[in-house]
Amino acid sequence: MWVFRQLRPYYVPYLRTLTVALTLLGLFTAMTLLTPYITRALINSVLENHHWSELWPLVLALPLLSLTSGVVNFAQQYLNQDFSQKCTLRLRAALYARLQAHGFDYYDHEHTGNLMQRVTGDVEAWRTFWTQGMGEAATFTFNIVLGLVVMVTLNGRLTLFTVLLLPFLTISVMRLDRAMRPAYSRIRQSMSDLQTVVQENITGVRTVKSFAREDYALRVFETRNLAYMQYNVEAAILQSRYIPLIQLIGNLGAVMLLWYGGMEVIHGRMSLGTMVAFFGLLGYLTGPIQQLGFLVNLFAQAFASGQRLIEILETPDIVTNRPGAKELSPLEAKGDVRFEHVSFHYTESSDRLALSDVCLHAKPGMVVGLLGRTGAGKSTLVNLIPRFYDVQQGQVLVDGRDVRDWTLESLRRQIGIVPGDTFLFSASIFENISYGRHDAKLDDVRRAASLAQADGFIMELPDQYETTVGERGLGLSGGQRQRIALARAILYDPSILILDDATSSVDLETEYEIQTALERVMQGRTTFIIGHRISSLRRADEILVLDGGRIVDRGRHEDLVRRDGLYRDVFQLQFQGARG
Amino acid sequence: MSTVTSEARPSWKRRIWAWLGSVERPTQAIERFSYQEDEEIDRPFNWAQLRRLLTYIGPYRGLAAAATAVTMVGSAMGLVRPLILLRTIDRGIGGHNQGLLDRYALAYLATYLLGWAAAGMQMRLTTRLGQSILARLRHHLFGHIQTLSLDFFDSRPAGNVLVRVSNDVNALGDLFTNGIVNLLTNVFLLVGIIVVMLILQWKLALASFVTIPLLIVLSTQVRKRIRLGWQAVRRRLSRINAHLNEAISGIRVTQAFTREDENQTFFSVINDRYYRTWMNTMRWSGMFGPMVNLTGAIGVAIVFAYGSTLVREDLASVALIIAFIQYVGLFWQPISLLGGLYNSLLQAMASSERIFQFLDFRPAVASPPGAPELPPITGAITFEHVSFAYAADRKALDDVSFEVRPGENIALVGHTGAGKTTVINLLSRFYDPTAGRILVDGYDLQSVALPSLRRQMSVVLQETFLFSGTIRENLRYGRLDATDQEIEDAAHAIGADGFICALPQGFDTGVGERGGLLSVGQRQLLSFVRALLADPRVLILDEATSSIDTQTELVIQHALERLLAGRTSFVVAHRLSTIQRADRIMVFDHGQIAEMGTHQSLLDHDGLYASLIRAQFRFLEGGPLGTRG
């Protein structure tokens, strides 16, 4: 039940609709229970005792009753759907909000395919429970209660027989529930696994194709596909043990009724009409009992899915606003960045430091270059400034204040980053460039694009800025994608600009043009440039050379080329051939 | 002509119709993301499509037959019960015969016991049937998608494809698990009931069937709307899913640019639209059940009305009427089940429509049937007047011709967007040229079996992709039968083992989705090793070292010289240190080859290449950029 308690906020606000729906459902059930009375009257007084005059009123009552109860039924169903859809609406929105809020560390370890399965499949299972489950549960209760009331009024002793079966029912139902919960968890998990394979093979389709690994992909897919199927079949086997049994127990009531009721009629203690009416009523009792197994299933599924949803909703974020965090106002932000003895590691254990004891001070307007071997920690270093991760030791300060003491949003609002792997959305180029600045006009966007040397090729596209680029920017060349990402960061108008190997796919000539253009942009902004090409770093005010998470050298280009070290090696490698 | 007053005060009838027919009004939200939507399909019920869907039962015919048989046993029990009841009342109770009553009660019990056994078996069989069919369909669909070429993937967000393989296929679950079997048994039951009723009292039977046409007329009105409704619901949902998928994979950008709030707004718009579309559909869908019940009630009324005259004329007994009422009740049960089934059939059709749409998509790039395998190649490559356009009227390559000798190292340079990657895309036959041909060892690329071609070529793509899994698994992707030792040797040759061994689990470290737990350069290194491990005849490197530091790059270059001696290679790069060693350099400009030659000859030529190279030295001029400069 804890799942339902935890997820309360996603259905409690709409319980009023549900209450109305269920009340109507009760009314509907009561109305349908009138039918056996009419039938009894028809048999007893009309057919058996030949009061023919009562025939027509009674006969007409039947469709009339059905019509009115139909209207009630419709309203009930509609409200019930409205309720469950509103619940899912809210739940989906909450999940989305949580997914947006989860930090980088969360996504480092979660799979898109897995998350997708949760927000689609699991949400659906949860909804099904509320749509069908609540309706069924209520019908069940109403039918049992009202049915019993009517039965008692008709014949008390006969009722007793039927009630005897209830304990057996309860036990079977509880067993079923216990068996089904883990079964559904397995099904859900294997669906996630399946989804992940599909997702990866679609996003990585170029890799699959270039290695001609279609068959291999299909084989991997097939094992998971079969696992999913197998779990479903296993669940069905479990069900087949209990559900028919539950139905049988309900049906035994009918047999006893026939036998015992028959004797009562033979001995003249009960009329035939009553017995037939009893049969009708028994249908109202056994019908829902037949559905009971199904209801338990819905419940178990909702439980398994709800659990997986709670995992998204309740996983705490590590990077959050501290109490008392201050707003970094855009007008006052200067872009002063300081690292004081910063150490950082991604994993739990601190024996693999990604950064150790890093100190640096970038004054407003300064250009800081970062060079280092692959995996030296350059991206890690800059990722600490917008608090994509939090440091474990030392502190990062922006404008003289620990980044953790600024509110996350206002801090990130001051930092424009061009990441090493470009991501573009399925949207127009305009949308992609103005991603962080929804109020931007076309002129602003064009200006930013010009600075990133992107305006030229964009204007050559058929729809220019309205051209839709596919997911991850398919349909553009690598350098074109990078320049759009660059334009996006420029338009963001941050006081700290971070270019993480942002021109690696751009030719030297274009890079030169970008740099010249950026000179103006960089005025008054603190800029971090990560690059492997000397050309990208050459004009920085300070170049930091990283190795194994430490700063091993620092200085200007002129100083560094004179010193023996990593920087000079790189310089020579990159420039020696060209002079010849 | 409607007057002003009637405009202001619409009649009840009109109001109800307006409510039922209200199409969601387009919301004024700005369309921030664009996902290709499937067009509305307003065709009548498509029998051909249903038949096609049913072919998936094919291999499970035996299972389907068994499931149906078992289900029928269960329904037959339902058919027999009123008969026993009729006899019990007539002879046992009516005849005051305790012995008969006992016997009938036992028979009654027996029907339930048999039904119990049948139900258990039915559940197992139908689930096995349904799940087997789904697994087969999923396999078929995924297998087919794998054969599709890149034009298909270029135009669709991954989320869309994902939803078809999982959600749309699962939406057919109901149909295949219970639907088909229920359809058969219900039809059987229906026929059985009709026959029994006709035998018992044919006049009364015919009278109680009077309402069937009424039901048919009513339901056809509602059906079409329900069908269109469900289609719209699916479309809305697929949009939500496409966005979700992208929102998750692009989360890092969203957070960096603090776009969370606006995305939330966008999402609530599409979320809300889905809600409203659903509720609109419910208005029609919810009418179906009550309508069926009403016609059922009319049927019962007729049995009583007409039955009582029969009883009066002594043409029927009271017990017969009682049995008849049971039968009429039974009779409406399959009909309303069939109605529900029809509903789920409609939903299933909406999904299968979308599945078949994918299955009918033909790959633009495919080898002709029975294409011969490409024998081991030496690596001679010829482009003959090759032109290519990704989309009409925007040529990415324009009449490109060149010849490459076996074992030659070619560097492709040029401005971004000049067409370098496109050359590589054509060479690995991700796309086919719009004009001209490409020959490998004299074989036209389009005439040989595609896998045999790709297996002899390795491409390190500009955009690195790693699978979630361990480093070892990722490297082995290049050659599935590579031993651990071979994998480690390859990594060593490239200088990648240094960082790998520093990781906590070495080669068995997980890399995360898309390799997210590694640095960008490390990812690139791995994809490089993976390509080398494939031991290709032709190696294609599209900016394969753009994110790798210069020293490591040097290691790679020395390794390549050794490993690739005598093999053809294409290298796209912007770094001079990478380019200058090539045997020949091709300079691309706006989709054409502008210059071709060795490093030195091109420098002497003083054209585009020379100016590209000189750009490097321009960086050396001037001082630092910042304010301190």
Ligand SMILES: Nc1ncnc2c1ncn2[C@@H]1O[C@H](COP(=O)(O)OP(=O)(O)OP(=O)(O)O)[C@@H](O)[C@H]1O
């Ligand atoms: N899938 C695609 N659909 C449509 N147009 C494309 C697609 N891929 C590339 N283009 C366009 O084709 C042209 C050539 O692109 P290509 O990728 O070959 O450039 P490139 O020389 O490799 O550039 P870079 O150095 O930036 O990678 C570009 O104008 C690009 O916008």
Ligand SMILES: Nc1ncnc2c1ncn2[C@@H]1O[C@H](COP(=O)(O)OP(=O)(O)OP(=O)(O)O)[C@@H](O)[C@H]1O
């Ligand atoms: N999300 C992560 N989880 C765990 N380890 C990580 C993560 N991201 C990076 N690392 C590890 O931290 C180290 C530093 O990575 P970082 O991305 O900072 O390198 P880098 O200097 O930017 O390299 P490159 O030039 O290749 O981009 C690497 O060894 C990398 O494997």
Ligand SMILES: [Mg+2]
């Ligand atoms: Mg390219």
